[in-house]
Amino acid sequence: xxxxxxxxxxxxxxxxxxxxxxxxxxxxxxxxxxxxxxxxxxxxxxxxxxxxxxxxxxxxxxxxxxxxxxxxxxxxxxxxxxxxxxxxxxxxxxxxxxxxxxxxxxxxxxxxxxxxxxxxxxxxxxxxxxxxxxxxxxxxxxxxxxxxxxxxxxxxxxxxxxxxxxxxxxxxxxxxxxxxxxxxxxxxxxxxxxxxxxxxxxxxxxxxxxxxxxxxxxxxxxxxxxxxxxxxxxxxxxxxxxxx
Amino acid sequence: xxxxxxxxxxxxxxxxxxxxxxxxxxxxxxxxxxxxxxxxxxxxxxxxxxxxxxxxxxxxxxxxxxxxxxxxxxxxxxxxxxxxxxxxxxxxxxxxxxxxxxxxxxxxxxxxxxxxxxxxxxxxxxxxxxxxxxxxxxxxxxxxxxxxxxxxxxxxxxxxxxxxxxxxxxxxxxxxxxxxxxxxxxxxxxxxxxxxxxxxxxxxxxxxxxxxxxxxxxxxxxxxxxxxxxxxxxxxxxxxxxxxxxxxxxxxxxxxxxxxxxxx
Numbered sequence: 001x002x003x004x005x006x007x008x009x010x011x012x013x014x015x016x017x018x019x020x021x022x023x024x025x026x027x028x029x030x031x032x033x034x035x036x037x038x039x040x041x042x043x044x045x046x047x048x049x050x051x052x053x054x055x056x057x058x059x060x061x062x063x064x065x066x067x068x069x070x071x072x073x074x075x076x077x078x079x080x081x082x083x084x085x086x087x088x089x090x091x092x093x094x095x096x097x098x099x100x101x102x103x104x105x106x107x108x109x110x111x112x113x114x115x116x117x118x119x120x121x122x123x124x125x126x127x128x129x130x131x132x133x134x135x136x137x138x139x140x141x142x143x144x145x146x147x148x149x150x151x152x153x154x155x156x157x158x159x160x161x162x163x164x165x166x167x168x169x170x171x172x173x174x175x176x177x178x179x180x181x182x183x184x185x186x187x188x189x190x191x192x193x194x195x196x197x198x199x200x201x202x203x204x205x206x207x208x209x210x211x212x213x214x215x216x217x218x219x220x221x222x223x224x225x226x227x228x229x230x231x232x233x234x235x236x237x238x239x240x241x242x243x244x
Numbered sequence: 245x246x247x248x249x250x251x252x253x254x255x256x257x258x259x260x261x262x263x264x265x266x267x268x269x270x271x272x273x274x275x276x277x278x279x280x281x282x283x284x285x286x287x288x289x290x291x292x293x294x295x296x297x298x299x300x301x302x303x304x305x306x307x308x309x310x311x312x313x314x315x316x317x318x319x320x321x322x323x324x325x326x327x328x329x330x331x332x333x334x335x336x337x338x339x340x341x342x343x344x345x346x347x348x349x350x351x352x353x354x355x356x357x358x359x360x361x362x363x364x365x366x367x368x369x370x371x372x373x374x375x376x377x378x379x380x381x382x383x384x385x386x387x388x389x390x391x392x393x394x395x396x397x398x399x400x401x402x403x404x405x406x407x408x409x410x411x412x413x414x415x416x417x418x419x420x421x422x423x424x425x426x427x428x429x430x431x432x433x434x435x436x437x438x439x440x441x442x443x444x445x446x447x448x449x450x451x452x453x454x455x456x457x458x459x460x461x462x463x464x465x466x467x468x469x470x471x472x473x474x475x476x477x478x479x480x481x482x483x484x485x486x487x488x489x490x491x492x493x494x495x496x497x498x499x500x501x502x503x504x505x506x507x508x
Contacts, residue, residue, distance in 0.1 A: 003329040070398065071445035073405035076438035079422045083431045161319035168321065168412060169426060178325050182412060187328060194325035198318045205317050 006188030007195060016192075021180065023196065029172035030200070033091050034159045037098030041155060044099065045106035046148070053114020053144070054136050062111035069104030074162045075169075077101075082169040094166040094173070101162050102155040109151025113144035142217045149216070153208045160204045164197050174200060250432070258432035265433070268421070273440060276417025279410065280403050280448070283339045287346030287399060294347070295354035296380075308351060316348040320409040328413070338410035345406060346399040353395025357388030390463060393456035397449050404445040418444075 010016055017023045052058035074097060081093035117140050125139045167175025177193030180186075250258035262269070294312075298305040318326075323341040331337035361384045369383045385392075408419030416423070418437040425433035457464060 067401075071401050071405060071442055071449070073408040073419070073438070073441050075408040075411075075419055076422055076434075076441055079426055079434050080438055082426060083429055083434050157317055161317070164319040164321040165409060168409070168423070175319075175321050178321055179412070181325075190325045190328055194322035194328075197322035198326065201317045201319055201322070202314070 003191055007191040010188045010192040026174045026176055030163050030174045033094050034163045037095045038159050041099045041102035045103045046110055049107045049110035053111045062108050066104040066108040074165050078169045094171045098159050102159045105154040106151045110148045113147030114140055117143040145217055149212045156208055157205050160201050254431050256431045256435050261432040272418045272421050276407055279407050283342035283403050284346055284400050287343045287350050291347050291350035295351050299358055312348040312351050315344045320406050333413045335415045338415045342403050349399040350395050353391050357391030361387045389460050397452045400448050401445045
């Protein structure tokens with residue numbers, strides 16, 4: 001309990017929360033960088049994925065991008081940016097690296113979501129005289145919604161988690177509290193920082209889960225029935241298309 | 245000479261660096277490989293009973309899946325730091341963290357694999373007098389192998405990437421070289437270590453794919469040998485893939501497992 005007690009002391013010391021290397025400032029950096037990266041990633045990935053999914057083309061592309069994304073270490077990419085001229089451009093290296101890592105889950109989930117829409121339903125909609133745009137907006141998008149949101153959730157949590165690594169290359173964010181603690185052999189600070197980061201990641205996951213349930217277009221129609229996919233948050237969080 | 249010059253000029257690609265530091269690069273790669281291999285092996289050993297437990301006792305399934313997913317949400321830097329008071333600056337710390345991450349992917353895939361075994365196959369085996377252990381070992385496990393191996397491949401590839409973060413405690417394999425090079429702005433070392441890291445992930449993935457092919461000859465048997473053994477699993481393989489999947493088993497698994505994220 002010694003270290004945890006010391007970590008608690010660190011967390012409850014007001015001085016650690018103020019100033020440019022305080023918790024509030026680092027949290028602000030963390031949220032800012034993650035938020036910008038996530039919005040940019042959505043702007044890049046979603047239109048491409050939804051369009052390809054609508055057309056039914058580019059499946060191999062979507063899958064390969066996500067596999068490549070898994071193999072590339074975030075830390076290495078950030079380090080590469082930090083020894084390039086980009087290092088002098090403030091948050092840009094972190095944001096680019098985060099966008100690169102948010103795009104694969106967004107792209108793949110949105111694409112798979114669009115493709116998993118029952119073909120018979122799409123055919124029926126076409127048979128009723130819906131145009132391509134109408135099929136897209138009224139049929140495919142609502143039905144693909146759960147998987148798209150799963151991808152968004154994966155990407156968000158991934159971005160918030162990855163933003164921590166930025167500290168290892170000297171960029172801002174909550175991870176800096178951890179690395180600063182390492183540099184000064186201050187274990188209580190390291191543990192306190194780690195707790196803060198873990199809490200933020202869990203908070204983001206929880207908040208997104210809540211938002212997801214609140215705005216799910218299938219919720220109203222399906223509220224009467226019990227929804228098997230929602231019985232376990234865990235199955236849902238993994239977002240395997242088999243369960244969605 | 246120009247070869248000497250590239251170190252002084254701090255070029256991105258430098259043959260002289262690769263020659264003069266080959267020992268350092270080899271050591272880091274070896275450390276990277278053993279940390280990854282040990283982590284995934286322990287992960288597999290831990291995940292298997294967990295998956296079996298979750299399957300036989302549905303009451304456990306929720307907590308087991310929930311806990312492993314929760315662990316996956318925690319950023320790697322925080323995970324390694326939280327384990328610091330228990331392990332100190334050791335490889336055990338990095339390995340424990342990596343094992344915890346691999347559990348999410350492995351447990352889920354082993355369960356999905358076992359669930360995909362068709363009930364007729366189980367019934368048939370029971371009818372032939374197979375006990376639970378023999379049923380698991382000789383019928384369910386072989387049929388679950390494609391999903392299991394897909395999970396193993398994903399876990400291995402993301403573990404290779406995550407190992408670099410272990411350099412925060414000096415046990416990050418190639419990540420150590422990257423950390424060292426950052427302070428001195430040594431471009432050739434950062435690039436070489438990063439490229440080696442990605443190569444390692446690709447090679448590991450291909451090796452496991454080869455193992456999978458060797459272990460599941462029936463999935464690529466085609467119409468050639470129509471032995472009884474070859475036919476049954478082929479049918480299940482198709483059934484295991486959701487929504488018809490892609491043209492090949494690899495595509496199918498990639499689609500099925502994709503949303504699992506790679507926490508940097």
